[in-house]
Amino acid sequence: MTHHEVEKYRKPIRVLHWIHSGAFVLLFLTGLILFIPGLGFLAEDSWTRVIHRIGAAIFVIIPIIYLVINPRSVGRGLKLAFTWSKDDIGWLKAAPRYYFLGDESSMPPQGEMNTGQKMWWFIVVVFGVLFVITGVIMAFAKESAPPAVLQWMVFIHDVSFIVSGAMLFVHIYLGVFHPLMTDAWSAITGGKVSAEYAKKHHGKWYAEVSKGKEEA
Amino acid sequence: MADKAILYDATKCTACRGCQVACKQWNENDEYIPPPSDPNGVPASNWGSYENPPDLSPQTWLKIRFTEIEAGGKVRWLFTRQACMHCTDAACVRVCPNGSLYHHELGFVAYNKDTCTGCGYCIDACPFNVPRSTRNIVTGIAKMDKCTFCTTQGLDRIAEGWEPACVKTCPTGALKYGDRDGLVAEGKKRVQTLQAAGWTNANLYGENELGGLHVLYVLDDYPAIYGLPVSPQISAATIAWKDVIQPVGWAVGGLTVIGLGMNWLVARANAKKEAK
Numbered sequence: 001m002t003h004h005e006v007e008k009y010r011k012p013i014r015v016l017h018w019i020h021s022g023a024f025v026l027l028f029l030t031g032l033i034l035f036i037p038g039l040g041f042l043a044e045d046s047w048t049r050v051i052h053r054i055g056a057a058i059f060v061i062i063p064i065i066y067l068v069i070n071p072r073s074v075g076r077g078l079k080l081a082f083t084w085s086k087d088d089i090g091w092l093k094a095a096p097r098y099y100f101l102g103d104e105s106s107m108p109p110q111g112e113m114n115t116g117q118k119m120w121w122f123i124v125v126v127f128g129v130l131f132v133i134t135g136v137i138m139a140f141a142k143e144s145a146p147p148a149v150l151q152w153m154v155f156i157h158d159v160s161f162i163v164s165g166a167m168l169f170v171h172i173y174l175g176v177f178h179p180l181m182t183d184a185w186s187a188i189t190g191g192k193v194s195a196e197y198a199k200k201h202h203g204k205w206y207a208e209v210s211k212g213k214e215e216a
Numbered sequence: 217m218a219d220k221a222i223l224y225d226a227t228k229c230t231a232c233r234g235c236q237v238a239c240k241q242w243n244e245n246d247e248y249i250p251p252p253s254d255p256n257g258v259p260a261s262n263w264g265s266y267e268n269p270p271d272l273s274p275q276t277w278l279k280i281r282f283t284e285i286e287a288g289g290k291v292r293w294l295f296t297r298q299a300c301m302h303c304t305d306a307a308c309v310r311v312c313p314n315g316s317l318y319h320h321e322l323g324f325v326a327y328n329k330d331t332c333t334g335c336g337y338c339i340d341a342c343p344f345n346v347p348r349s350t351r352n353i354v355t356g357i358a359k360m361d362k363c364t365f366c367t368t369q370g371l372d373r374i375a376e377g378w379e380p381a382c383v384k385t386c387p388t389g390a391l392k393y394g395d396r397d398g399l400v401a402e403g404k405k406r407v408q409t410l411q412a413a414g415w416t417n418a419n420l421y422g423e424n425e426l427g428g429l430h431v432l433y434v435l436d437d438y439p440a441i442y443g444l445p446v447s448p449q450i451s452a453a454t455i456a457w458k459d460v461i462q463p464v465g466w467a468v469g470g471l472t473v474i475g476l477g478m479n480w481l482v483a484r485a486n487a488k489k490e491a492k
Contacts, residue, residue: 040314
Protein backbone atom coordinates (compact mmCIF):
# COMPACT_ATOMS: atom_id res chain seq x y z
CA MET A 1 0.00 0.00 0.00
CA THR A 2 1.44 3.35 -1.06
CA HIS A 3 1.07 6.55 0.93
CA HIS A 4 1.00 8.66 -2.14
CA GLU A 5 -0.45 12.15 -1.62
CA VAL A 6 -1.79 14.79 -4.00
CA GLU A 7 -2.06 18.53 -3.41
CA LYS A 8 -5.69 19.58 -3.29
CA TYR A 9 -5.43 23.22 -2.14
CA ARG A 10 -2.41 25.46 -2.63
CA LYS A 11 -1.23 27.50 0.36
CA PRO A 12 -2.63 30.90 -0.77
CA ILE A 13 -6.05 29.28 -1.22
CA ARG A 14 -5.89 27.80 2.29
CA VAL A 15 -4.86 31.10 3.83
CA LEU A 16 -7.68 32.84 1.94
CA HIS A 17 -10.13 30.19 3.14
CA TRP A 18 -9.23 30.53 6.80
CA ILE A 19 -9.12 34.30 6.99
CA HIS A 20 -12.38 34.58 5.06
CA SER A 21 -14.15 31.90 7.05
CA GLY A 22 -12.83 33.37 10.31
CA ALA A 23 -14.36 36.70 9.33
CA PHE A 24 -17.61 34.98 8.36
CA VAL A 25 -17.89 33.16 11.69
CA LEU A 26 -17.27 36.46 13.49
CA LEU A 27 -19.99 38.11 11.39
CA PHE A 28 -22.29 35.12 11.91
CA LEU A 29 -21.99 35.19 15.70
CA THR A 30 -22.27 38.97 16.13
CA GLY A 31 -25.29 38.91 13.81
CA LEU A 32 -26.88 35.90 15.50
CA ILE A 33 -27.22 37.69 18.84
CA LEU A 34 -29.64 40.17 17.25
CA PHE A 35 -31.68 37.19 16.05
CA ILE A 36 -32.04 35.56 19.47
CA PRO A 37 -33.91 37.85 21.91
CA GLY A 38 -32.34 36.10 24.90
CA LEU A 39 -28.84 36.95 23.68
CA GLY A 40 -29.64 40.52 22.64
CA PHE A 41 -28.17 41.88 25.86
CA LEU A 42 -24.72 40.95 24.51
CA ALA A 43 -25.12 43.65 21.86
CA GLU A 44 -25.77 46.44 24.38
CA ASP A 45 -23.94 49.69 23.69
CA SER A 46 -23.14 48.67 20.09
CA TRP A 47 -19.77 47.02 20.72
CA THR A 48 -20.73 43.92 18.73
CA ARG A 49 -21.49 46.26 15.81
CA VAL A 50 -17.89 47.47 15.98
CA ILE A 51 -16.70 43.84 15.76
CA HIS A 52 -19.23 43.18 12.98
CA ARG A 53 -17.78 46.06 10.97
CA ILE A 54 -14.19 44.91 11.47
CA GLY A 55 -15.26 41.41 10.38
CA ALA A 56 -17.07 42.92 7.40
CA ALA A 57 -13.98 44.86 6.32
CA ILE A 58 -11.90 41.65 6.37
CA PHE A 59 -14.69 39.75 4.61
CA VAL A 60 -14.69 42.29 1.77
CA ILE A 61 -11.00 43.15 1.51
CA ILE A 62 -9.43 39.67 1.57
CA PRO A 63 -11.16 38.32 -1.57
CA ILE A 64 -10.45 41.61 -3.36
CA ILE A 65 -6.75 41.32 -2.50
CA TYR A 66 -6.75 37.76 -3.77
CA LEU A 67 -8.53 38.83 -6.93
CA VAL A 68 -5.89 41.49 -7.57
CA ILE A 69 -2.95 39.17 -6.85
CA ASN A 70 -4.24 36.16 -8.75
CA PRO A 71 -7.18 36.92 -11.04
CA ARG A 72 -6.54 33.75 -13.04
CA SER A 73 -7.05 31.51 -10.04
CA VAL A 74 -10.31 33.30 -9.20
CA GLY A 75 -11.48 32.94 -12.79
CA ARG A 76 -10.60 29.26 -12.82
CA GLY A 77 -12.43 28.66 -9.53
CA LEU A 78 -15.54 30.46 -10.71
CA LYS A 79 -15.49 28.56 -13.99
CA LEU A 80 -15.20 25.25 -12.15
CA ALA A 81 -18.05 26.13 -9.82
CA PHE A 82 -20.41 27.37 -12.48
CA THR A 83 -19.81 24.66 -15.10
CA TRP A 84 -22.35 21.90 -14.72
CA SER A 85 -22.53 18.62 -16.64
CA LYS A 86 -24.70 15.50 -16.56
CA ASP A 87 -22.43 14.07 -13.87
CA ASP A 88 -23.70 16.83 -11.58
CA ILE A 89 -27.28 15.73 -12.14
CA GLY A 90 -26.12 12.19 -11.41
CA TRP A 91 -24.51 13.42 -8.17
CA LEU A 92 -27.77 15.02 -7.04
CA LYS A 93 -29.61 11.73 -7.61
CA ALA A 94 -26.98 9.57 -5.92
CA ALA A 95 -26.23 11.97 -3.03
CA PRO A 96 -28.85 10.81 -0.46
CA ARG A 97 -27.86 7.14 -0.72
CA TYR A 98 -24.20 8.08 -0.71
CA TYR A 99 -24.19 10.45 2.24
CA PHE A 100 -26.48 8.36 4.42
CA LEU A 101 -25.63 4.78 3.46
CA GLY A 102 -22.17 5.13 1.96
CA ASP A 103 -23.44 3.60 -1.29
CA GLU A 104 -21.17 4.85 -4.07
CA SER A 105 -22.36 2.46 -6.79
CA SER A 106 -24.42 5.08 -8.65
CA MET A 107 -22.16 8.06 -7.84
CA PRO A 108 -20.65 9.47 -11.07
CA PRO A 109 -16.93 10.42 -10.96
CA GLN A 110 -16.41 14.02 -9.87
CA GLY A 111 -13.99 16.75 -10.93
CA GLU A 112 -11.89 18.94 -8.65
CA MET A 113 -15.11 20.27 -7.19
CA ASN A 114 -18.01 17.93 -6.68
CA THR A 115 -21.56 19.10 -7.18
CA GLY A 116 -22.11 19.84 -3.50
CA GLN A 117 -19.01 21.98 -3.41
CA LYS A 118 -20.20 23.80 -6.51
CA MET A 119 -23.51 24.56 -4.82
CA TRP A 120 -21.71 25.87 -1.74
CA TRP A 121 -19.59 28.11 -3.98
CA PHE A 122 -22.72 29.41 -5.64
CA ILE A 123 -24.18 30.29 -2.22
CA VAL A 124 -20.94 31.92 -1.06
CA VAL A 125 -20.66 34.07 -4.18
CA VAL A 126 -24.32 35.08 -4.55
CA PHE A 127 -25.14 35.67 -0.90
CA GLY A 128 -21.69 37.10 -0.20
CA VAL A 129 -22.42 39.83 -2.74
CA LEU A 130 -25.93 40.37 -1.33
CA PHE A 131 -24.49 40.60 2.21
CA VAL A 132 -22.00 43.23 1.15
CA ILE A 133 -24.41 45.39 -0.86
CA THR A 134 -27.12 45.42 1.82
CA GLY A 135 -24.56 45.77 4.60
CA VAL A 136 -22.83 48.75 3.04
CA ILE A 137 -26.18 50.51 2.58
CA MET A 138 -27.18 49.83 6.21
CA ALA A 139 -23.80 50.96 7.51
CA PHE A 140 -23.25 54.11 5.51
CA ALA A 141 -26.70 55.23 4.31
CA LYS A 142 -28.49 54.82 7.65
CA GLU A 143 -29.14 58.55 7.85
CA SER A 144 -29.77 59.23 4.18
CA ALA A 145 -31.66 56.26 2.66
CA PRO A 146 -35.47 56.11 2.94
CA PRO A 147 -36.67 54.01 5.92
CA ALA A 148 -38.48 51.52 3.66
CA VAL A 149 -35.27 50.85 1.72
CA LEU A 150 -33.33 50.28 4.93
CA GLN A 151 -36.02 47.89 6.20
CA TRP A 152 -35.84 45.80 3.00
CA MET A 153 -32.03 45.80 3.25
CA VAL A 154 -32.38 44.22 6.71
CA PHE A 155 -34.80 41.71 5.21
CA ILE A 156 -32.40 40.67 2.40
CA HIS A 157 -29.47 40.60 4.84
CA ASP A 158 -31.49 38.23 7.06
CA VAL A 159 -32.49 35.96 4.17
CA SER A 160 -28.82 35.73 3.18
CA PHE A 161 -27.96 35.02 6.82
CA ILE A 162 -30.48 32.19 7.06
CA VAL A 163 -29.48 30.48 3.79
CA SER A 164 -25.72 30.84 4.10
CA GLY A 165 -25.79 30.20 7.87
CA ALA A 166 -27.67 26.91 7.45
CA MET A 167 -25.34 25.90 4.60
CA LEU A 168 -22.34 26.83 6.75
CA PHE A 169 -23.48 24.15 9.21
CA VAL A 170 -23.62 21.65 6.33
CA HIS A 171 -20.19 22.74 5.11
CA ILE A 172 -18.56 22.39 8.54
CA TYR A 173 -20.34 19.08 9.14
CA LEU A 174 -19.14 17.57 5.86
CA GLY A 175 -15.63 18.89 6.30
CA VAL A 176 -15.15 17.80 9.90
CA PHE A 177 -17.70 15.25 11.07
CA HIS A 178 -19.01 13.14 8.20
CA PRO A 179 -17.54 9.58 8.46
CA LEU A 180 -16.74 9.33 4.73
CA MET A 181 -15.00 12.71 4.33
CA THR A 182 -11.80 11.39 5.83
CA ASP A 183 -9.37 13.73 4.08
CA ALA A 184 -11.36 16.94 3.80
CA TRP A 185 -9.85 18.41 6.95
CA SER A 186 -6.26 17.65 5.95
CA ALA A 187 -6.96 19.06 2.47
CA ILE A 188 -7.87 22.51 3.81
CA THR A 189 -5.29 22.55 6.63
CA GLY A 190 -2.16 20.92 5.13
CA GLY A 191 -3.29 21.03 1.52
CA LYS A 192 -2.89 17.32 0.76
CA VAL A 193 -5.21 14.37 0.33
CA SER A 194 -4.27 10.72 -0.10
CA ALA A 195 -4.30 9.36 -3.63
CA GLU A 196 -6.98 6.86 -2.63
CA TYR A 197 -9.24 9.59 -1.34
CA ALA A 198 -8.68 11.68 -4.47
CA LYS A 199 -9.48 8.70 -6.70
CA LYS A 200 -12.66 7.90 -4.78
CA HIS A 201 -14.03 11.40 -4.30
CA HIS A 202 -12.69 13.35 -7.26
CA GLY A 203 -12.11 10.65 -9.88
CA LYS A 204 -12.05 12.91 -12.93
CA TRP A 205 -9.69 15.36 -11.28
CA TYR A 206 -7.36 12.60 -10.05
CA ALA A 207 -7.16 11.17 -13.55
CA GLU A 208 -6.09 14.61 -14.83
CA VAL A 209 -3.39 15.28 -12.22
CA SER A 210 -1.96 11.75 -12.11
CA LYS A 211 -1.76 11.60 -15.88
CA GLY A 212 0.62 14.55 -15.96
CA LYS A 213 2.70 12.97 -13.19
CA GLU A 214 3.10 9.58 -14.84
CA GLU A 215 4.27 11.13 -18.06
CA ALA A 216 6.83 13.27 -16.30
CA MET B 217 -54.55 47.92 35.01
CA ALA B 218 -56.47 50.48 33.05
CA ASP B 219 -54.39 52.14 30.37
CA LYS B 220 -53.29 55.73 30.89
CA ALA B 221 -53.00 58.27 28.10
CA ILE B 222 -52.38 61.89 27.21
CA LEU B 223 -55.12 63.95 25.54
CA TYR B 224 -53.80 66.80 23.40
CA ASP B 225 -56.40 69.35 22.37
CA ALA B 226 -54.93 71.24 19.40
CA THR B 227 -57.70 73.82 19.64
CA LYS B 228 -56.53 74.85 23.10
CA CYS B 229 -52.81 74.88 22.31
CA THR B 230 -51.17 78.31 22.06
CA ALA B 231 -47.79 76.89 21.08
CA CYS B 232 -46.10 78.42 24.12
CA ARG B 233 -43.81 75.36 24.00
CA GLY B 234 -43.68 75.10 27.77
CA CYS B 235 -44.08 71.35 27.23
CA GLN B 236 -40.88 71.27 25.15
CA VAL B 237 -38.97 73.01 27.90
CA ALA B 238 -40.46 70.94 30.72
CA CYS B 239 -39.67 67.75 28.79
CA LYS B 240 -36.05 68.78 28.35
CA GLN B 241 -35.69 69.90 31.93
CA TRP B 242 -37.24 66.85 33.57
CA ASN B 243 -35.47 64.35 31.32
CA GLU B 244 -32.13 66.16 31.54
CA ASN B 245 -31.96 66.75 27.79
CA ASP B 246 -30.27 70.12 27.87
CA GLU B 247 -30.60 72.08 24.70
CA TYR B 248 -27.26 72.93 23.25
CA ILE B 249 -25.94 74.54 20.13
CA PRO B 250 -24.25 71.65 18.35
CA PRO B 251 -20.91 72.43 16.71
CA PRO B 252 -20.79 71.69 12.97
CA SER B 253 -18.64 68.65 13.82
CA ASP B 254 -21.55 66.99 15.66
CA PRO B 255 -23.30 64.91 12.98
CA ASN B 256 -26.22 64.17 15.28
CA GLY B 257 -26.93 67.70 16.40
CA VAL B 258 -30.00 69.47 15.07
CA PRO B 259 -29.00 73.11 15.21
CA ALA B 260 -31.57 75.82 15.77
CA SER B 261 -32.02 77.86 12.65
CA ASN B 262 -33.93 80.88 11.47
CA TRP B 263 -36.17 79.68 8.68
CA GLY B 264 -39.08 82.04 9.02
CA SER B 265 -40.96 80.15 11.70
CA TYR B 266 -41.28 80.17 15.46
CA GLU B 267 -40.98 76.38 15.23
CA ASN B 268 -37.73 75.49 16.90
CA PRO B 269 -35.70 73.29 17.06
CA PRO B 270 -36.51 72.35 13.47
CA ASP B 271 -36.73 68.63 14.19
CA LEU B 272 -36.85 66.01 16.92
CA SER B 273 -33.40 64.84 18.00
CA PRO B 274 -31.85 62.64 20.68
CA GLN B 275 -32.06 65.73 22.93
CA THR B 276 -35.54 66.79 21.80
CA TRP B 277 -38.22 64.19 22.47
CA LEU B 278 -41.15 66.57 22.16
CA LYS B 279 -41.78 69.59 20.03
CA ILE B 280 -44.69 71.62 18.75
CA ARG B 281 -45.00 71.61 14.97
CA PHE B 282 -46.28 74.80 13.31
CA THR B 283 -48.34 74.50 10.15
CA GLU B 284 -49.56 77.41 8.06
CA ILE B 285 -52.40 76.73 5.66
CA GLU B 286 -54.63 78.90 3.54
CA ALA B 287 -58.34 78.34 3.92
CA GLY B 288 -61.06 80.58 2.51
CA GLY B 289 -58.62 83.39 1.76
CA LYS B 290 -57.36 83.39 5.34
CA VAL B 291 -54.18 82.05 6.84
CA ARG B 292 -54.63 79.45 9.57
CA TRP B 293 -51.83 78.77 12.00
CA LEU B 294 -52.05 75.22 13.33
CA PHE B 295 -50.12 73.63 16.16
CA THR B 296 -49.47 69.91 16.65
CA ARG B 297 -47.70 68.02 19.34
CA GLN B 298 -44.89 65.93 17.81
CA ALA B 299 -43.59 63.11 20.01
CA CYS B 300 -43.95 59.38 20.52
CA MET B 301 -47.61 58.33 20.05
CA HIS B 302 -47.27 55.27 22.33
CA CYS B 303 -49.08 52.82 20.01
CA THR B 304 -50.78 49.68 21.30
CA ASP B 305 -49.57 47.81 18.21
CA ALA B 306 -46.14 49.43 18.20
CA ALA B 307 -43.82 48.72 15.26
CA CYS B 308 -40.79 49.69 17.34
CA VAL B 309 -41.62 47.12 20.02
CA ARG B 310 -42.05 44.48 17.31
CA VAL B 311 -38.64 45.08 15.73
CA CYS B 312 -36.56 45.80 18.86
CA PRO B 313 -34.19 42.80 19.01
CA ASN B 314 -33.77 42.63 22.78
CA GLY B 315 -36.81 44.18 24.40
CA SER B 316 -35.26 47.57 25.10
CA LEU B 317 -38.56 48.97 23.82
CA TYR B 318 -41.52 47.41 25.61
CA HIS B 319 -45.06 48.10 26.72
CA HIS B 320 -45.43 49.60 30.16
CA GLU B 321 -48.14 48.00 32.29
CA LEU B 322 -50.16 51.18 31.75
CA GLY B 323 -50.11 50.69 27.97
CA PHE B 324 -47.56 53.14 26.62
CA VAL B 325 -44.19 52.34 25.06
CA ALA B 326 -41.42 52.48 27.65
CA TYR B 327 -37.73 52.36 26.82
CA ASN B 328 -34.62 51.12 28.59
CA LYS B 329 -31.79 53.15 27.12
CA ASP B 330 -29.10 51.15 28.96
CA THR B 331 -29.84 47.99 26.99
CA CYS B 332 -30.32 49.66 23.57
CA THR B 333 -27.99 48.10 20.99
CA GLY B 334 -28.29 51.03 18.59
CA CYS B 335 -29.46 48.88 15.69
CA GLY B 336 -31.88 51.59 14.58
CA TYR B 337 -34.60 49.17 13.43
CA CYS B 338 -37.19 51.17 15.41
CA ILE B 339 -36.22 54.34 13.54
CA ASP B 340 -37.07 52.76 10.18
CA ALA B 341 -40.16 50.93 11.43
CA CYS B 342 -41.96 53.80 13.22
CA PRO B 343 -45.00 54.98 11.21
CA PHE B 344 -44.74 58.40 12.88
CA ASN B 345 -41.01 58.97 12.29
CA VAL B 346 -40.33 59.59 15.98
CA PRO B 347 -37.22 57.76 17.27
CA ARG B 348 -33.89 59.52 16.81
CA SER B 349 -30.40 58.30 17.54
CA THR B 350 -26.84 59.39 17.90
CA ARG B 351 -24.75 57.43 15.43
CA ASN B 352 -21.10 57.22 14.52
CA ILE B 353 -21.12 56.39 10.85
CA VAL B 354 -17.68 54.73 10.96
CA THR B 355 -17.83 52.59 14.09
CA GLY B 356 -21.60 52.12 14.08
CA ILE B 357 -21.86 53.01 17.77
CA ALA B 358 -25.37 54.34 18.26
CA LYS B 359 -28.04 54.99 20.90
CA MET B 360 -31.71 55.68 20.31
CA ASP B 361 -33.83 58.20 22.20
CA LYS B 362 -37.51 59.03 22.33
CA CYS B 363 -40.27 60.11 24.71
CA THR B 364 -40.64 57.51 27.48
CA PHE B 365 -43.90 58.91 28.89
CA CYS B 366 -41.76 60.11 31.81
CA THR B 367 -40.91 56.54 32.86
CA THR B 368 -37.13 56.72 32.38
CA GLN B 369 -35.50 54.85 35.23
CA GLY B 370 -34.58 57.25 38.01
CA LEU B 371 -36.80 59.93 36.46
CA ASP B 372 -40.05 57.99 36.66
CA ARG B 373 -42.89 60.44 37.33
CA ILE B 374 -45.63 57.91 36.54
CA ALA B 375 -44.47 55.49 39.27
CA GLU B 376 -44.72 58.40 41.72
CA GLY B 377 -48.31 58.93 40.64
CA TRP B 378 -47.46 62.24 38.97
CA GLU B 379 -48.48 63.37 35.52
CA PRO B 380 -45.87 63.60 32.72
CA ALA B 381 -43.76 66.80 32.77
CA CYS B 382 -45.36 68.16 29.58
CA VAL B 383 -48.86 67.81 31.01
CA LYS B 384 -47.85 69.27 34.36
CA THR B 385 -46.57 72.45 32.76
CA CYS B 386 -49.32 73.07 30.18
CA PRO B 387 -50.99 76.39 31.11
CA THR B 388 -54.05 76.17 28.85
CA GLY B 389 -55.25 72.65 29.57
CA ALA B 390 -54.40 71.53 26.05
CA LEU B 391 -52.60 68.54 27.58
CA LYS B 392 -54.38 66.21 29.98
CA TYR B 393 -53.30 62.96 31.57
CA GLY B 394 -55.59 60.23 32.89
CA ASP B 395 -57.33 56.93 32.26
CA ARG B 396 -57.45 56.34 28.52
CA ASP B 397 -61.13 55.40 28.47
CA GLY B 398 -62.04 58.57 30.27
CA LEU B 399 -59.93 60.71 27.94
CA VAL B 400 -61.48 59.07 24.85
CA ALA B 401 -64.93 60.00 26.17
CA GLU B 402 -63.77 63.51 27.00
CA GLY B 403 -62.16 63.91 23.56
CA LYS B 404 -65.35 62.79 21.81
CA LYS B 405 -67.38 65.25 23.82
CA ARG B 406 -64.99 68.04 22.89
CA VAL B 407 -65.25 67.04 19.19
CA GLN B 408 -69.05 67.27 19.43
CA THR B 409 -68.77 70.73 20.95
CA LEU B 410 -66.45 71.82 18.16
CA GLN B 411 -68.73 70.38 15.48
CA ALA B 412 -71.70 72.16 17.02
CA ALA B 413 -69.69 75.39 16.90
CA GLY B 414 -69.16 75.00 13.15
CA TRP B 415 -65.91 73.00 12.93
CA THR B 416 -67.54 70.26 10.89
CA ASN B 417 -64.30 68.40 10.20
CA ALA B 418 -63.40 68.15 13.87
CA ASN B 419 -62.29 64.67 14.92
CA LEU B 420 -60.57 62.63 17.59
CA TYR B 421 -57.31 61.11 16.31
CA GLY B 422 -55.74 58.05 17.93
CA GLU B 423 -58.76 56.19 19.29
CA ASN B 424 -58.34 53.21 16.93
CA GLU B 425 -55.13 53.88 15.00
CA LEU B 426 -52.62 51.01 15.47
CA GLY B 427 -54.75 49.36 18.10
CA GLY B 428 -55.24 52.68 19.89
CA LEU B 429 -52.66 55.35 20.56
CA HIS B 430 -51.83 56.50 24.08
CA VAL B 431 -51.62 60.08 22.87
CA LEU B 432 -55.03 61.25 21.63
CA TYR B 433 -55.55 64.34 19.51
CA VAL B 434 -58.57 66.61 19.38
CA LEU B 435 -58.33 68.29 15.97
CA ASP B 436 -60.59 70.89 14.38
CA ASP B 437 -59.68 69.69 10.88
CA TYR B 438 -58.56 66.53 9.05
CA PRO B 439 -55.43 64.79 10.45
CA ALA B 440 -53.61 65.19 7.10
CA ILE B 441 -53.86 68.99 7.43
CA TYR B 442 -52.07 68.74 10.76
CA GLY B 443 -49.36 66.57 9.16
CA LEU B 444 -50.51 63.37 10.86
CA PRO B 445 -50.57 60.09 8.84
CA VAL B 446 -54.17 59.37 7.85
CA SER B 447 -54.07 55.65 8.52
CA PRO B 448 -50.73 54.73 10.05
CA GLN B 449 -49.73 51.11 9.39
CA ILE B 450 -47.09 48.61 10.40
CA SER B 451 -44.96 48.47 7.23
CA ALA B 452 -44.98 45.42 4.96
CA ALA B 453 -41.23 45.05 5.48
CA THR B 454 -41.72 44.84 9.27
CA ILE B 455 -44.27 42.05 8.89
CA ALA B 456 -42.34 40.19 6.15
CA TRP B 457 -39.21 40.30 8.24
CA LYS B 458 -40.45 39.74 11.80
CA ASP B 459 -43.46 37.49 11.22
CA VAL B 460 -42.36 35.54 8.13
CA ILE B 461 -38.60 35.43 7.64
CA GLN B 462 -37.50 35.10 11.26
CA PRO B 463 -39.78 32.11 12.04
CA VAL B 464 -38.70 30.56 8.70
CA GLY B 465 -35.09 31.14 9.77
CA TRP B 466 -35.64 29.23 12.99
CA ALA B 467 -37.28 26.37 11.07
CA VAL B 468 -34.49 26.20 8.48
CA GLY B 469 -31.77 26.35 11.12
CA GLY B 470 -33.48 23.75 13.30
CA LEU B 471 -34.18 21.33 10.43
CA THR B 472 -30.60 21.66 9.19
CA VAL B 473 -29.15 20.74 12.57
CA ILE B 474 -31.62 17.86 13.03
CA GLY B 475 -30.96 16.60 9.48
CA LEU B 476 -27.21 16.66 9.98
CA GLY B 477 -27.54 14.89 13.33
CA MET B 478 -29.62 12.13 11.74
CA ASN B 479 -27.17 11.84 8.86
CA TRP B 480 -24.33 11.46 11.31
CA LEU B 481 -26.06 8.65 13.23
CA VAL B 482 -27.00 6.73 10.07
CA ALA B 483 -23.72 7.26 8.23
CA ARG B 484 -21.64 6.32 11.29
CA ALA B 485 -23.62 3.14 11.88
CA ASN B 486 -23.10 2.21 8.22
CA ALA B 487 -19.42 2.98 8.31
CA LYS B 488 -19.03 0.70 11.35
CA LYS B 489 -20.93 -2.09 9.65
CA GLU B 490 -18.68 -1.77 6.58
CA ALA B 491 -15.55 -1.90 8.76
CA LYS B 492 -16.71 -5.18 10.31
